[in-house]
Amino acid sequence: MKKIALLIFATVLGSILLIVSVHSQEDMVVINDDVFDSPQRPPAVFKHDEHNETAGIEECNQCHHLYEDGELVEDESSEDQSCSDCHAENDSGEAPGLTKAFHRNCKGCHLENKKGPIMCGQCHVR
Ligand code: HEC
């Protein structure tokens, strides 16, 4: 009997752990760099929700912005799109190329706030 109880316990525990680990894989921990042909650096660390909570960022469009005819649309956001949907590899018109867009967005705010990483290896962690 004891053996069966132990077996059931182990099975239940095992499936809980599996659910937890599968779930946490869905939370973003790094920026997906699939759009870059041959990335030179490891993908940048970015725990999306945790980052934004710690940094106290309320507006999604601080990053997921939307422009119309070159004008920022104040109350709308574009989180249903990837940055790469609008930012091509190279600069096009007013829109900076993708790497520049990420760097300006991330580092720009860190510099402005004198908080958050600005050195290569702090974001592109090996
Ligand atoms: C604040 C965080 C941050 C810092 C600091 C930073 N990067 Fe990035 N970088 C990113 C993000 C986000 C991307 C988008 C793709 C990714 O995660 O690799 C990126 C993309 C890149 C890319 C294009 C993708 C690739 O891997 O080839 C290169 C090259 C790059 N960074 C080099 C650098 C270098 C060199 C430095 C230091 C001078 C640096 N980065 C500093 C966040 C950062």
Ligand code: HEC
């Ligand atoms: C500090 C910048 C920043 C803020 C603020 C931010 N995001 Fe994001 N978010 C990102 C980046 C960067 C990505 C990755 C985009 C890419 O790979 O093209 C992303 C991706 C996403 C994705 C799709 C990918 C996924 O796996 O989750 C959703 C959905 C999303 N964000 C929703 C939101 C919402 C909702 C808010 C506001 C509550 C928000 N974001 C605020 C930077 C931010």
Ligand code: HEC
């Ligand atoms: C719906 C299209 C679209 C999406 C999605 C988008 N951008 Fe942009 N972005 C633009 C356009 C257009 C401009 C040029 C604006 C102008 O006319 O100055 C721009 C400008 C920028 C700039 C320079 C001006 C500024 O605001 O500092 C940065 C940095 C930037 N984008 C980063 C990002 C990042 C990071 C993401 C993903 C989280 C992203 N963008 C998603 C369209 C987009």
Ligand code: HEC
């Ligand atoms: C609008 C401002 C803003 C933007 C945009 C922003 N950050 Fe930050 N970030 C912060 C602040 C503020 C902190 C410091 C939070 C603290 O510890 O108080 C921070 C901290 C971090 C840290 C340290 C660990 C953590 O999660 O707190 C990492 C890594 C980081 N940012 C990566 C990024 C990357 C990558 C991007 C671009 C995709 C980005 N950040 C865009 C404001 C920003």
